[in-house]
Amino acid sequence: MNAPLGALADAIVLPQPYLLFLGDTTEPSFAKTAFGLADWAADRCVGEFGVDGCAVSTGLPRMTPAEAREAGARSLVIGVANQGGVIGERWITALVEAMEAGLDVVSGLHVRLDSIPALADAARRTGRRLIDVRSPPPGIPVGTGRKRSGKRLLTVGTDCALGKKYTALALHRAFVERGLDADFRATGQTGIMIAGGGIPMDAVVSDFEAGAAEILSPDAPADHWDVIEGQGSIFNPAYAAVSLGLLHGSQPDVFVVCHDPTRKVILGLEDFALPSVEEVVDLTIRLGGRTNPAIRCGGVSLNTSSFGAQEAEALMAAERERLNIPVADPIRGGTAFAELVDSCLA
Amino acid sequence: MNAPLGALADAIVLPQPYLLFLGDTTEPSFAKTAFGLADWAADRCVGEFGVDGCAVSTGLPRMTPAEAREAGARSLVIGVANQGGVIGERWITALVEAMEAGLDVVSGLHVRLDSIPALADAARRTGRRLIDVRSPPPGIPVGTGRKRSGKRLLTVGTDCALGKKYTALALHRAFVERGLDADFRATGQTGIMIAGGGIPMDAVVSDFEAGAAEILSPDAPADHWDVIEGQGSIFNPAYAAVSLGLLHGSQPDVFVVCHDPTRKVILGLEDFALPSVEEVVDLTIRLGGRTNPAIRCGGVSLNTSSFGAQEAEALMAAERERLNIPVADPIRGGTAFAELVDSCLA
Incomplete structure (x- = not known):
């Protein structure tokens, strides 16, 4: 686990461990993020979760969001690219299910999750967070050039x-x-x-x-x-x-x-x-x-x-x-x- | 007058000519922007406008927003820095008056004008724009390095x-x-x-x-x-x-x-x-x-x-x-x- 970045950058610390979301992906090359996480952060991934039609696997155990929460997961990470930039109905249902099970949702997609009304509503209703890792935290200061230790x-x-x-x-x-x-x-x-x-x-x-x-x-x-x-x-x-x-x-x-x-x-x-x-x-x-x-x-x-x-x-x-x-x-x-x-x- | 920048950058073309707003400034060094405009864009400034207490002048004719509009002005430019980052009541009244006279308001202040409810309301009511020159236009593309003519x-x-x-x-x-x-x-x-x-x-x-x-x-x-x-x-x-x-x-x-x-x-x-x-x-x-x-x-x-x-x-x-x-x-x-x-x- 990484050392904390201090008050400012705490805003971008992701809730772990993860449940990896594979969507309905059939092509492994669209699931690069999930494979990367399984390779480099396996100790912080409790399992994977796909919806009907999903034909790829990272080798981690398959589980539902509720089972993952039970196993300690704190967030669902979208580990696949969405083709054509559109998030389909099956994904939305799955992401809402994850929030209802008590997981935050972490995304690196181009589309902002909170721009999708069904997800924004579910986040409000369940008190879960939609975390977009493409957005920098607020309050970044101007550089100083000061030499740091380490x-x-x-x-x-x-x-x-x-x-x-x-x-x-x-x-x-x-x-x-x-x-x-x-x-x-x-x-x-x-x-x-x-x-x-x-x-x-x-x-x-x-x-x-x-x-x-x-x-x-x-x-x-x-x-x-x-x-x-x-x-x-x-x-x-x-x-x-x-x-x-x-x-x-x-x-x-x-x-x-x-x-x-x-x-x-x-x-x-x-x-x-x-x-x-x-x-x-x-x-x-x-x-x-x-x-x-x-x-x-x-x-x-x-x-x-x-x-x-x-x-x-x-x-x-x-x-x-x-x-x-x-x-x-x-x-x-x-x-x-x-x-x-x-x-x-x- | 500058050549147009094409569809994208048209979003940041400012409505000219200007009326220069001096606020209630008493210290010339706070009015650097107004002096710069009077020096370099005098042909596109119809006059200056200060409120009670204003003790600086660019040498341009003093006029009200209504007189400036009559003289052809299309926007009021805030030509002074606001001390302490706070926009006072007298400024707000003057900026609302400008919008009511038919002028857009152009600002380079750190505070976003549309974050001030009285100004946002007046802009909606009058159909005028609050233009923040610190905000880049939307839709800027990634660079290509392509050699351009000229x-x-x-x-x-x-x-x-x-x-x-x-x-x-x-x-x-x-x-x-x-x-x-x-x-x-x-x-x-x-x-x-x-x-x-x-x-x-x-x-x-x-x-x-x-x-x-x-x-x-x-x-x-x-x-x-x-x-x-x-x-x-x-x-x-x-x-x-x-x-x-x-x-x-x-x-x-x-x-x-x-x-x-x-x-x-x-x-x-x-x-x-x-x-x-x-x-x-x-x-x-x-x-x-x-x-x-x-x-x-x-x-x-x-x-x-x-x-x-x-x-x-x-x-x-x-x-x-x-x-x-x-x-x-x-x-x-x-x-x-x-x-x-x-x-x-x-």
């Missing part, structure tokens, strides 16, 4: 959507396995559900972006690590503002560059070449040095999911040779990943 | 509050005086009132920061200039996210660095040294090059308001010598400023 690691990237969340989770797990005092600090919706709290950094007003990152990783004991989920890339022409505010406010001691070697252009913006890992290292040190002059690169997290084991090994070895820093794929783990962890903690 | 100049800074708005206004005026087709693009509340439209960049959600800057300076004829008001500084640990999103989305061909030689530390963050002009030039080219590889520095706008004429001249000459680029104080104008304009247009 240690911080931030995952950064050559682009969006290539492993920054996964890398932060894997590093956090490795730190804990080594007996260190560490928290995973979530900055996006799935990460927030996994952590049980956090701040959706892309939804914060620009003026408060660095301030939000500051309250996300508050003062901590000197040997405590916050492992912070990165967002976007300082080279992404659409999202660099998010990335720079997060970098400045996180004041990381160490960063890990996440990269997908098959990605040649920025996702969705094909006129923009992907920056090299070296460019990201260099610019991150330059910009991050503003709030932490001691910032350093811990290594590279290489997403080798498109490659076979041998190819992946060769690719990582070549990158290690070329860059002269640890290179690992957290999904493959092994000695390479242990070396990356060593380097981050050095 | 030319763009952005003022950047070593810090906040040292002349970026003034410099952009002065350069825009100089461009127009030279017969060029140019628009001033406003990014802060006073600038928006002067321009009659714009986007309050610091209030935009981070994910859309670059996208907001993109719609602020849309495609234009090849020889058209948008002169864009800068915000913050990429070296400011609180506000760099705003500055980088604005830089990426503006894709400027030319930037001018605004600097106050008496400022040694970041305003309000005294542990942070002010960056040098050279550092700002270098990092702006590096970051801005991502969306416009041809970006270049046009020169330096030096705020010499703390110095006598001779000292200011010597200071500018020394900086010119040291940096080998044009250095001018737009408030002092003269040959130095003409050279800065030449350099921007070169």
Whole structure:
């Protein structure tokens, strides 16, 4: 369980444990959030709940909201994307049933749950909460740049959507396995559900972006690590503002560059070449040095999911040779990943 | 009058001409917005309006809201700060009178006018609008980085509050005086009132920061200039996210660095040294090059308001010598400023 973020950010601490809602989903790729929670927060999930037609499973026990409440669940988390942005009648019935059973409802969908009258009514009637993890908490302050106690690691990237969340989770797990005092600090919706709290950094007003990152990783004991989920890339022409505010406010001691070697252009913006890992290292040190002059690169997290084991090994070895820093794929783990962890903690 | 920003940003075009509201202000420094409007948008201000106790004047003719409406005014602009954040009874009576006379009310105050019941009621009753220039328009898209036609100049800074708005206004005026087709693009509340439209960049959600800057300076004829008001500084640990999103989305061909030689530390963050002009030039080219590889520095706008004429001249000459680029104080104008304009247009 994460350390509390203080009075302000308590507003976004999610009630746990969870019941995972799978809706009537038949396609596993729509249930990524549920699988992510089952992978990374299994100890805080009592079971799963689907309605008629549901054909996917996380492997957790199936139960009704009432059974889940009995088993200790405090909220139902919508673990699936709704196709076409519309929440159907069957979902609404299920969510109302959950509230009647005493569960809050946690959502990362684009549609705000309280904009659906049947859900807003049920929430009022039952006294349960509809919690939208895409909405930042109120009262985020302007950044100050003040140096905070404790240690911080931030995952950064050559682009969006290539492993920054996964890398932060894997590093956090490795730190804990080594007996260190560490928290995973979530900055996006799935990460927030996994952590049980956090701040959706892309939804914060620009003026408060660095301030939000500051309250996300508050003062901590000197040997405590916050492992912070990165967002976007300082080279992404659409999202660099998010990335720079997060970098400045996180004041990381160490960063890990996440990269997908098959990605040649920025996702969705094909006129923009992907920056090299070296460019990201260099610019991150330059910009991050503003709030932490001691910032350093811990290594590279290489997403080798498109490659076979041998190819992946060769690719990582070549990158290690070329860059002269640890290179690992957290999904493959092994000695390479242990070396990356060593380097981050050095 | 500025060129339209297209359907989206039409939402923030302010009804002009204005009647300037001075409230019951006795202290000129609280009426900076009114003075700014009288200086830079005198042709779009029909007069000024104060209530009992008002002891400041912009020099514009005093008139009642009804007289102003008769003279063509379409909105009353609150040109003064309200002390302590409270809007008193006398102000409310005056603003209601303005709406009854047929004027919309434009405000840059922190308090939202529609949160004051008497004003919200009067707006409903009279059919007039309460326009808050601190609120960005709805529907701002994510940035694309797509190269737009026309030319763009952005003022950047070593810090906040040292002349970026003034410099952009002065350069825009100089461009127009030279017969060029140019628009001033406003990014802060006073600038928006002067321009009659714009986007309050610091209030935009981070994910859309670059996208907001993109719609602020849309495609234009090849020889058209948008002169864009800068915000913050990429070296400011609180506000760099705003500055980088604005830089990426503006894709400027030319930037001018605004600097106050008496400022040694970041305003309000005294542990942070002010960056040098050279550092700002270098990092702006590096970051801005991502969306416009041809970006270049046009020169330096030096705020010499703390110095006598001779000292200011010597200071500018020394900086010119040291940096080998044009250095001018737009408030002092003269040959130095003409050279800065030449350099921007070169």
